[in-house]
Amino acid sequence: MKKALLLLSLVAAPALAGEGKWTPQQVLDLDPAWLRAQGLQVSPRKLWDPKRGTGLLAGAVNVGGCTGAFISSTGLVITNHHCAFGVIQEHSTPQRDLITQGFLASERKDELPGKGARVQVPRSFTDVTAQVLAAVPQGADDLVRYKAIERKQKELVAECEKRPATRCQVSTFDGGVNYTLVDAVELVDVRLVYAPPRAVGEYGGEEDNWMWPRHTGDFAIVRAYTAPDGASAPYSEKNVPFKAEFFFPLATEGVKPGDFVMVLGYPGRTYRALLAEEMAERQSRLYPRMRDVFGEAIRILEEEGDKDPAGKIAVASTVKSLHNVHKNAGGQLAGLKRGKLVEKQHQSEADVAAWAGKNSAKWASALTARDALLAEQKANTKVFEREFLLGSTPRLARGPALAVTLSRLAAERAKPDLERRPEYMEREQARIKDRLEREQKNVFLPAEKRLLMAYVRRAQALGADERIAAVDKHFGKVFVEKDVAAKVDALYAVTQVLTLSERMKMATETVAQLEARKDPMLAFGADLARELEALDDVGDRRQGMSLRLRPDWRKAVLAHAGKPVAPDANGTLRVTFAKVQGYSPRDGAVYTPQTTLTGMLAKHTGEEPFDVPERVSKVAESKRYGAWADKKLKDVPVNFLADADTTGGNSGSPTVNGKGQLVGVNFDRVWENVANDFGYNPDVARNVNVDVRYVLWMLDQVENADTLLRELGVRKGPPVAGETR
Template sequence: MKKTLLLLSLVAAPALAGEGKWTPQQVLELDPAWLKAQGLQVPPTRLWDPKRGTGLLAGAVSVNGCTGAFIAETGLVITNHHCVFPILQEHSTPQRDLITQGFLAKGREEELPGQGSRIHVPRSFTDVTKEMYAAVPEGADDLTRQKALERKEKELVAECEKRPATRCRVASFDGGVQFVLSDSVELADVRLVYAPPRGVGEYGGDEDNWTWPRHTGDFSIIRAYSAPDGSAAKYSAQNVPYKAEFFFPLATEGVKPDDFVMVLGYPGTTFRALLAEDMAERQSRFYPRVIDVYGELIRILEEEGEKDPAGKIAVASNLKAMRNRYKNSGGQLAGLKRGRIVQKQRESEAAVVAWAEKRKEHAGALSARAELLSLQAERAKTFEREFLLDTVRGAVKAPGLAVMLARLSQERAKPDLERRPEFMERELPRLADRLEREQKNLFTAADKRMFLALVRRAQGLGAGERIAAIDKYFGRTYAEKEVSAKLDALYANTKVLELSERQKMAGETEAQLRARKDPLLDFGLELSAEVVALEEQRDRRAGANVRLMPQWRRAVMAHAGKPVAPDANSTLRVSFAKVKGYAPRDGALYTPQTTLAGVMEKHTGQAPFAVPEKVAAAAEAKKHGPWVDKRLKDVPVNFLADADTTGGNSGSPTVNGKGQLVGINFDRVWENVANDFGYNPDVARNVNVDVRYVLWLLDQVEDADGLLRELGVRKGPKAQERR
């Protein structure tokens, strides 16, 4: 790793077990003797070599917003089933429903390419804090500050990405205490090798989501490809499997209670650094509104999907994501209440305030906190409008595509470094992929009903929160027949929903789009004006936050007098843990492992507890092979650990002290959903697929002989000879 300014000095290492998402460089500051005592059997420098800027941790890769792990030098990556769901949907039809049936490539020539799928392999991390702040003009106001930081970030990324097939980003730690530039190799040829049937990969469905005991095989295997010379390249029939320098061999012996494990990955966002009032806003407004609005949208997708087999496939990916967000919000609310998290944060803040009042060097932290509270109160005034505006363009395909095309035309007219980050030249291939991929997700009947529901809500907003574009096109008061008729006309007379026309629009100027007189495009252009205004307002807030939050966070860390792990920000992290059960409530004690027998006990023959026939046949015949846990006397399916995880850790490799894969992280327990706001060792449990369940399915159910040989589990021809 290149020069990296540590956020804090890692001392008192024994206190770090469980809690904390640590950066690769921070791992090197831990006491090696303590790590060895916990169960680490490789030198910490093998995890990350600061001279080379890489190590075993680089075997954990970013996959489409999830995490994955190389498990063979031939480019094989294991991740979650739900993380490759778009590839399954892309290649599914009512006649060949891969979502339901699953998929196994018998040879490399059968592997399925994933439109827009990307794998990022970490290469280096560089502290750029000084460079970022040096770019801010003296006396800059909040908007100017944010624009200057954004401009510098673009310049740093552009310089970093001069290397071919490179993906870079600048991540902020603790609200701006530190900025780090990450450099990754981007692999754009990603193909599906194996996905279990939906009755395995989603066993238990929404009912079991975020719960324990769990019996879900939430994993899939993909492969990264490169050009014949080893360089990263777009999809081509001439490409060859990517040669991974670091990978995690499969630990066929699995795990047992109290075993040491590490969870590696790219956790997305946590909220532990928020002020108590910000937490309270999420508890009182944000999560209840998600449950309310997304609950209605989910019902619409379910009802419309049941009317049409092709429509059911089209809405599957969106429905899955919405259900997850919906249930997560309920878990957040329950956890915030159960753990008294807002109250505890208020008490914690009060202690820091009392401490800082006695120290002149932290006077700035007190005034910063006061201003942050004032800004929070201002944001609350437009919460409803902002939430609906985000949902209209984010959840409904038609207006979302129209706004995207409008914004693309406006931003492409600017020099690259002056555009919004999401519309820069480096992002255009991804936007093109999305414009094409969304065709597979589009089901007009469902989309129209969702749009209708959100128009109704927007027309109920107060005078200070109106969405002008909706008022203009649909009126200020809700009349279902009139609004429905206008929506029918909007969908019937647009070309935005036709893929070939949409692809043409992506290259047109704003004037050309307006000249089309397309009603949906015109709506998108009207709505985009409000989006632009909101973006500027949020930039101003971001500038204020980066001016104020670092002052407060430095006081918090100084007051703690011990390591304070930074919030998750989608950068590579590692969490140390033990395999553990837990007691969710009085009188209940959960063991940390589940088995194949438990899968069959839940089997009802009806979704979501319908075990696929071939899986049930192997289980009932007790075709366990070598994958039985001698202590459990059965094939293990899932296990718990007390790792500190969050969204983005989906698909994270769970590895043992030797650096071998023992599981694939895919969820948290219900009592731990609010872990995003604070770690509670009593209930902080992540849920993993046991690697032995993976191997049992490949061996005893799928007879995936070639794949098992490639993974080094079964003796035979070399992996390169697999056909």
Template sequence: MKKTLLLLSLVAAPALAGEGKWTPQQVLELDPAWLRAQGLQVPPKKLWDPQRGTGLLAGAVNVGGCSGAFIAPSGLVITNHHCAFGVIQEHSTPQRDLITDGFLASKREDELPGKGSRVQVPRSFKDVTKDVLAAVPAGADDLARFKAIERKQKELVAECEKRPATRCQVASFDGGLNYTLVDAVELADVRLVYAPPRAVGEYGGEEDNWMWPRHTGDFAILRAYTAPDGASAPYSDKNVPYKAEFFFPLATEGVKPDDFVMVLGYPGVTWRALLAEEMAERQSRLYPRMRDVFGEAIRILEEEGDKDAAGKIAVASQLKSLHNVHKNAGGQLAGLKRGRIVEKQRESEAAVAAWAQKNGAKWAEAMKAREALLAEQAATGKVFEREFLLGSTGRLARGPALAVTVSRLAAERAKPDLERRPEYMEREMPRLKDRLEREQKNLFLPADKKLLQAFVRRAQALGPDERIAAVDKHFGKTFSEKDVAAKIDAMYAGTKVLTLAERMKMAGETVAQLEARKDPLLAFGLDLAKELTALDDVKDRRQGAAMRLRPEWRKAVLAHAGKPVAPDANGTLRVTFAKVQGYAPRDGALYTPQTTLSGLLAKHTGEEPFDVPEKVSQVAEAKRFGTWMDPRLKDVPVNFLANADTTGGNSGSPTVNGKGQLVGVNFDRVWENVANDFGYNPDVARNVNVDVRYILWTLDQVENADALLRELGVRKGKPTVQETR
């Protein structure tokens, strides 16, 4: 990345302690003396060596949309329980309910493979800004601009992925001001080693989600495997554990208040570079609609799932995801209002504009870009309702979502690979087919029909200029509960989309072959797919405009700042530096930064979501702390807070000390910090971590996972032959 724009004289300053999701390249530009003063005990070059393209940061891995970390040279990866939930659900049945009871592999042969689970290990980062921008033809309109940039990104990725077992992406920074080619090794055989019972991994449930104090053991342990020669390979009983060059040893002494920590991982998306009016649109439209639509879906899934044990397992993963998004939306609304974030952004923009005007013609283009972005935002708001509902199809009823997937796959496969949408390119086929297969575990027809009925009702209530044609064609323009329910019953009775073997056949068929099936659910999916494709083109044009305009405005913002400005999160590897700290969420309340087993037991009611498993409560009540007691607390620490700058995607991130040892696993933010996605507030910016001592106490005193503890290097002795083979 260009140092002049992204780094801007990185000087040591206390304000840097928490704010900023720094790239590996940026870390090397930070003042080493400042980093030492914060508490970093390893040389910065140990974190990332650009010559080798690796370093300690390579111990932090991407785990399918979450983060994770190698914690032993034998391929062991720690992440969150909720990040491994898909694998846990995959192997759960009413007779063997791993979701409820948890799982521990007593030997490696017992470890459970995860369909489609992958681990990506970072290898290198390369600035490709000139290559990407040079691909835009002179005089290109906004749609052509988007298509040219996207095609160049695909070409760079294709060239990068000529290396075996490689996963690449071209990441955009600051709205298209910079582009970086990210190169990673992808490991395709990932197995579940340990998951605690759900009542540990989700202790507190939705009531405690995004809250503090917390007492949640949100962790799980996986293992990555390779072929015997070390090459990445799909699951095979001949595979061997991955040999991790970089991993984070466990710091058995844990942390105490004011300790220095780093959170490493793959934060997904933040929106600090948006204009105030763009933020206001999210506040006034997007988050309220998410609360409404997803809240209804949650009620349906809970009501229907409670009627059937197998159904409850089937909807668990979708329900978990919707709960998280739904509550997050509420936190965003509360945080935007409480922090006056939109108002502060307006003030900040006004300051940049005034500064730019004083500096004359140099920033004239930046001012024009801002005005044009505002005009684009105003136009988008006029079609919000239809676009939101149509775009939500993938989150709601699984039947139509699957029908849409096979329909779009057929349409895209008819194009040359580089002209397809990225998610349907050949490189995505293994993931797509894994998802199509894995969704079978998520199907529960009574709930799915009710979700589709709710979707149809909302679509039929749209205004005349926002109609969803596929809904009007298959269900009519006016809602009648009885008629719609009957049509849905007939649609599901006559479909083969929900039959795994037939669905996998559909994944290889053409549009004509799919149409010839005369399958009612598939026909609905084919029509929805056409509208989604058209909507994608609209969004691509808007994105092309943003790629043209936002970089000019961002240049002014960065120049005006005169200090380090870390780019918005975009799913790439980042590091945030922090201290273990409590906070004061409101007048008269002061939260300490650590919780304990005693606090966990104090919350116990014997009913969800505060029902401590008996095997945990017996050990905790007997105060069998082992060697994991904190001498200051005189108890086993469960969770702790730090002021790290995190967001979604940081779930499962390793939290490490200045020596590079793991002291915890990040899994959440506090409620007051949800709107941190729009701006960092040091008063309430706190992330929530599982303390490593609670993890070790669970494995030691509760599970007696002797072999695993020896493998982790915290118990003397070596694993037996049976345990290692």
């Protein structure tokens, strides 16, 4: 009976009002007394000092689509295993398979540099709304509006990036209500220090992905380096570890149920500000199509990869990415239905509209804007299938995708920099070349050919008004498997796009030079590029329309709320406040918020995805817990839950306690919480974290990484100079 009451208390504990991915500036608008009552022990101004434009939050860094956190003053950054996977894959071969075996640098000189790996450390946030809106000419149509705003954003970024090693962006909040200039220092020498074996970092695989209970060690450690004078610099043996002003010491005592935590990071995109009908379109069309198209790509890649060890390594990163997107789409569908989120959004809109209607003189434009947005949304559904497939080209066929990049790169380079599309400006050239080089590691021809076959088959099945002209031109209008297969084979037999040395030459050539090569893959890519460019223009017009209308509606929504409202995630630094707690996923089921080594061993089958590496299982089975066992659990905690408001991009986010110490690393959400992107539900809003004590147990009891532990400050004695082990 006591045990049952305890389990219920873990679920029914008073919930923190966890909804909200708060910007650094908004933290100072929250009630300090409320934050202290929740468990924050440091001053909000220590989290963010508006005078300096920095603070403890700056210890959370952007690591390219994921988040990381400084955990030492010597440049050590902890993130997720899956966020460092590209570097791990880069240095893996069938003979030295770091993906499977893991990696620990014995000395700093052994740390592995990652091509294109970067760490961005936030430096300041500046409101530039007035400058951006003033750039729009009077009477501008939607396309001109968008281009004017984009031009001003580029100009602000260019001015900001005059400082060396600086990476800036102008981010849009609340659909265009506000614009903020984000300034960060960019470190470009990032090296792998430690990665656990894949069977630890991905324990449970896709079967456990988005699920609870979890027993996954999804963490890795990298180190950022600078030149000896502290300036950001490319890889060099003379470089030294970055001196981090803000970092999160490791909380060796970990967490317990009910504890206050904060998750800091760079959540990518959420959609809570969409209109109900816009949400409904995603539910009825986008996510089902993603499940269909990406599911087929996964099957092809896995079938071909299983035939060849080198091929399995080559497709590993793509498979991992697609699996995540594919399963996420399923979770969005299940969550939208479970939470009746579209219906709730309809009601919310109706409430705002009724409120605004009582003061129509002030809010008439808001109601007009909503009606216009709805009309545009309905019109866009007519061309959905073509636009989805054409826009998915980069995920579905690497050869054509690379050819598209090369073609658009050449065409955009011929324009003045400020007239180029943002992704092809001079500031992006190094990233593009890194990606063109890095992609070689992902090329596996048998899989490539089958992926292109599947892409062509889908394109040739489109209706008469939705044709992809490039496919019709190069492969015909009707799918005849034998004929298309012959054309695909011929395409790959002669192209040099997939030859690294030639591709890097192509990256510097003009449109005329590329055409002179008479490479059929380049020709196909050039035709696709023209259609993608036209699609971009359509998207720009739609964005211009949204930037004209949505702010009026959002201002009414915010005014109706009558309290601070965190804006949708947009890839900028945020913090969410939470409590460690379990939940009830369905009738009759209660989940506690912690898992342990014992639970991990109980799942062990000796086969993927539940195959605990022998060197890990031996230590766990002998109960060599060291200093990392939880006193109440009498076991080493592996993962824990909290009710933080997270989404994609929060992967690798530091989970810290009220003192600002690291207690875990965020890496996932539970299945019932995937549709959190559309609405926060406190009953099931749970994020999944690696417990810091599992990290320390791996480093201590399994890896014997004594010097690294001393560098992290959890073991007495200074680290040996030049060593990490």
